Amino acid sequence: PPGLYIVATPIGNLGDLSPRAAETLRQASLILAEDTRVTGKLLKHIGAKSPMRRYDDHSRDSDRDRIVDRLASEAIAIVSDAGTPLISDPGYKLVRAARQAGRDIWTIPGPCAAIAALTLAGLPTDRFLFLGFLPAKAKARTDAIREVAEIRASLILYESGPRLGETLLALSELGSREGAVAREITKLHEECVTGTLAELAERYSKQAPKGEIVIVVGPPLEVETASDATVDRLLEQALERLS
Ligand code: SAM
DSSP states (O other): OOEEEEEOBOSSOGGGSOHHHHHHHHHOSEEEESOHHHHHHHHHHHTOOOOEEEOOTTSOHHHHHHHHHHTTTSEEEEOOSSBOTTSSSSOHHHHHHHHHTTOOEEEEOOOOHHHHHHHHHTSOOSSEEEEEEOOSSHHHHHHHHHHHTTOOSEEEEEEEHHHHHHHHHHHGGGOSOEEEEEESTTSTTOEEEEEEHHHHHHHHHHSOOOSEEEEEEOOOOOOOOOOHHHHHHHHHHHHHHHO
16 A cells, blocks of 8 residues: 555564565665665565665755655665664654654564664663763763763663763763673674773773674662561661660
8 A cells, every 4th residue: 555664674684674674675666775885785585576776864844845746656765784774763744744744654563783783681671761872072972971960761862883982981970880882783793792981982992893783771770778568667677676
């Protein structure tokens, strides 16, 4: 049926492309891609011959309007270079415009580096905050870290190898929290290294790792503070024992 198909693609291992994703890409009358060369390789792998076009959120509004018009009668897919579109990748503005125009929108869910890393890290998964890439400039980065310091949740961040050490050092300001660095997930050199933020900062400041990286930070450590009610109850019990 016509509409916008948000199609997740592998983050390294081609085997992770779902049969439904492959079928959707083969059937689409147009595939919107971040980089048509990258997506071209994937299409070749699955024998899809659908036309492709470059699209990102910087594309002109008039461009987006034309795509939204076509969604009324055509099945159009959006993909990014890897993983789930819209997650630190283009697509949000198009989905919003399509919603506002009342077009049908379907998701073909699949790989997402943030979720893959969270599940590998061995850190609490019940509450988490995805921060994407932190700002590159030191001051803006520190501000962004301070803004979330008190939040009782695990944090997920994307980072590049050359900047990893610096970012982990900046994150050490959050105190002695646990962390994990997941690298090259689903690829040949996949690894997940855990430790305190200080330990990880030391390890990766010495040598910048290669490949793609997700940082996961555990929630703030619980400080044992008794509530007033608990103190009252303990005092009462102590007094009872005395009398
Ligand atoms: N939309 C993508 C997703 O769903 O994961 C993320 C796109 S973002 C532009 C690219 C970043 O995701 C990389 O810089 C890295 O931080 C992370 N990433 C992507 N693939 C990865 C992998 N195989 N292993 C570790 N991190 C990965």
